Amino acid sequence: MTGARDEGLAYDARGRGEVVARILAGSWLRQPPPVVLTAAALDAVVPLLAAGGAGGLAWHRLRNVLQSPDRLQTQFGPACRELRQHYRQQTLAAVDHEAAIRDLVQRLRAVGVEPILIKGWSSARLYPEPGLRPASDVDLCVSADQLPAAVAALSRPLPCQVDLHAGVPDLPDRSWRSLLSRSRLEPLGRSDVRVLGWEDHLRLLCLHLARHGMVRPLWLCDVAVCLGALPAHFDWDLFERGNARLTSWARCVIALAGRLPGESNPPSTRPAPDLPPWIEEAVLWSWGGGPRMPLGHCLRRPGQIIPRLRFHGIGLNRSTRIAAAFDVGCEPTQSVPPGVVRLLRFLFRKLPRLVRRLVFPRPRLPFPLTLHGS
Amino acid sequence: MLPRARREQLTVHELPDETLVYDRNRHKGHCLNSIAALVWKNCNGENSEEDLTRIVATRTGTPPAPELVRLAIEQLGRRNLLEEPPPSLPSSDRVSRRIALKKLALAGFVLPLVMSIATKTAAQSMSGASSSSSSSNSPNVNVNLTVVQDGNSSHPAPCRNRGQSCVAAASGLQGTCCSGLACKGVSQNAGVCG
Numbered sequence: 001m002t003g004a005r006d007e008g009l010a011y012d013a014r015g016r017g018e019v020v021a022r023i024l025a026g027s028w029l030r031q032p033p034p035v036v037l038t039a040a041a042l043d044a045v046v047p048l049l050a051a052g053g054a055g056g057l058a059w060h061r062l063r064n065v066l067q068s069p070d071r072l073q074t075q076f077g078p079a080c081r082e083l084r085q086h087y088r089q090q091t092l093a094a095v096d097h098e099a100a101i102r103d104l105v106q107r108l109r110a111v112g113v114e115p116i117l118i119k120g121w122s123s124a125r126l127y128p129e130p131g132l133r134p135a136s137d138v139d140l141c142v143s144a145d146q147l148p149a150a151v152a153a154l155s156r157p158l159p160c161q162v163d164l165h166a167g168v169p170d171l172p173d174r175s176w177r178s179l180l181s182r183s184r185l186e187p188l189g190r191s192d193v194r195v196l197g198w199e200d201h202l203r204l205l206c207l208h209l210a211r212h213g214m215v216r217p218l219w220l221c222d223v224a225v226c227l228g229a230l231p232a233h234f235d236w237d238l239f240e241r242g243n244a245r246l247t248s249w250a251r252c253v254i255a256l257a258g259r260l261p262g263e264s265n266p267p268s269t270r271p272a273p274d275l276p277p278w279i280e281e282a283v284l285w286s287w288g289g290g291p292r293m294p295l296g297h298c299l300r301r302p303g304q305i306i307p308r309l310r311f312h313g314i315g316l317n318r319s320t321r322i323a324a325a326f327d328v329g330c331e332p333t334q335s336v337p338p339g340v341v342r343l344l345r346f347l348f349r350k351l352p353r354l355v356r357r358l359v360f361p362r363p364r365l366p367f368p369l370t371l372h373g374s
Numbered sequence: 375m376l377p378r379a380r381r382e383q384l385t386v387h388e389l390p391d392e393t394l395v396y397d398r399n400r401h402k403g404h405c406l407n408s409i410a411a412l413v414w415k416n417c418n419g420e421n422s423e424e425d426l427t428r429i430v431a432t433r434t435g436t437p438p439a440p441e442l443v444r445l446a447i448e449q450l451g452r453r454n455l456l457e458e459p460p461p462s463l464p465s466s467d468r469v470s471r472r473i474a475l476k477k478l479a480l481a482g483f484v485l486p487l488v489m490s491i492a493t494k495t496a497a498q499s500m501s502g503a504s505s506s507s508s509s510s511n512s513p514n515v516n517v518n519l520t521v522v523q524d525g526n527s528s529h530p531a532p533c534r535n536r537g538q539s540c541v542a543a544a545s546g547l548q549g550t551c552c553s554g555l556a557c558k559g560v561s562q563n564a565g566v567c568g
Contacts, residue, residue, distance in 0.1 A: 089403065095387050
């Protein structure tokens with residue numbers, strides 16, 4: 001791609017999305033492939049990469065491409081310094097994060113609760129370096145009948161934000177018993193942590209990404225990393241077993257992982273499903289447009305309300321179209337007008353949820369513990 | 375002097391070309407370049423500055439440069455990575471050292487560098503928005519740097535703000551919290567910072 005075209009693309013939301021995809025393609029590999037990029041394009045997407053937690057991956061991709069980091073910084077200046085800082089921050093955070101996970105799991109096991117760790121570290125451990133994927137909160141799943149004991153065990157000062165789930169989210173067509181039976185123990189320092197089996201882990205990543213409208217490129221990288229790490233005995237039938245609509249969304253995400261940040265992805269053992277064109281377009285637009293600002297955030301910052309309305313109004317927020325289609329029960333291949341989908345989603349999903357929360361508010365816990373599915 | 379590196383309450387991660395250190399007492403992150411890291415690692419309370427100069431010269435294959443070691447020790451001391459801060463130089467010595475360092479830099483020597491990394495404390499991260507979805511286009515990363523509960527010690531998590539629960543008491547260790555507050559009103563393994 002020529003430099004002039006690169007410059008033009010960098011200032012268009014879809015173009016920025018393309019640059020993000022280009023930077024992240026293969027960035028999770030130990031030796032990422034070369035990338036062609038101008039300093040202007042990089043400058044335009046650094047805030048997007050940072051906000052999406054992909055700063056470390058971007059640094060890794062750019063660091064290994066050129067011979068010397070000094071030359072990199074001479075050419076790309078402040079952008080690379082910023083990416084390098086993200087990488088350093090994420091590396092330090094990862095070390096502490098692992099210690100926090102061990103502490104939390106130990107607390108739960110002390111009261112006879114065996115948790116399953118999902119997302120976060122269960123994806124980060126597949127990357128070649130700890131600093132490539134940011135460490136944020138800890139998602140722990142327990143069976144519904146063990147939830148009160150788990151809450152009691154965690155109801156004292158926590159080392160980090162914890163999301164405690166009754167059952168495993170995004171896998172409604174799998175029972176807790178079956179998930180537990182297929183789960184694995186992975187070493188973490190001097191102890192071990194239970195994570196989902198490969199088939200369930202990949203399905204969870206795909207459906208979680210689809211539910212959130214594929215808005216975060218880092219999550220798609222998680223899918224690509226997982227695909228590259230699948231064992232030889234991976235059971236695609238098991239992966240696809242369950243709700244047919246959810247399976248079609250999961251296959252759609254896998255197809256996307258191969259098309260966007262997946263040029264270096266090894267092929268799976270199944271033929272790649274067709275990817276509906278509107279999804280790829282929506283993803284690129286949303287990656288280039290930046291993260292969506294939640295409504296609650298706007299209400300605390302009245303000056304952001306008008307820009308947010310503009311963002312929705314001129315259709316840049318295309319990730320919600322994916323999320324809405326997923327939420328209301330559409331197949332990825334269905335071309336329902338976005339307005340209709342969003343209206344259906346509001347009437348049948350968001351409004352009942354809002355009413356339920358107003359009538360039955362969630363208990364406020366004194367510690368950074370969020371309950372899901374209780 | 376015989377500088378000694380601080381080891382307690384530090385999380386250290388070595389990268390190929392630099393060393394990252396997180397100070398759990400002060401909730402600050404630091405990045406040491408290769409020269410600074412080499413000096414820090416060899417500050418064992420037995421090596422003098424001359425010894426350190428010799429070590430750096432041997433490992434890097436460069437002529438001995440005591441000003442580099444002195445600068446490294448000063449930077450490490452300023453960031454509380456040494457057990458005892460080094461004595462400060464008189465102003466006349468500082469000027470001549472500055473000139474010497476400039477000459478070394480021009481001669482191609484790599485100067486030691488200890489850079490602080492902007493981080494967020496665990497308390498600030500937990501009291502902020504959820505980290506699962508970013509809600510801002512700001513380039514600042516919301517890094518929730520947590521307290522390490524390593525297997526060898528039961529150091530308390532840092533106290534948060536006045537009026538919040540005192541983690542030190544909950545961990546079985548009472549007394550002055552790292553942020554200067556004290557645990558008061560301890561009951562049922564929980565206290566309040568005051």
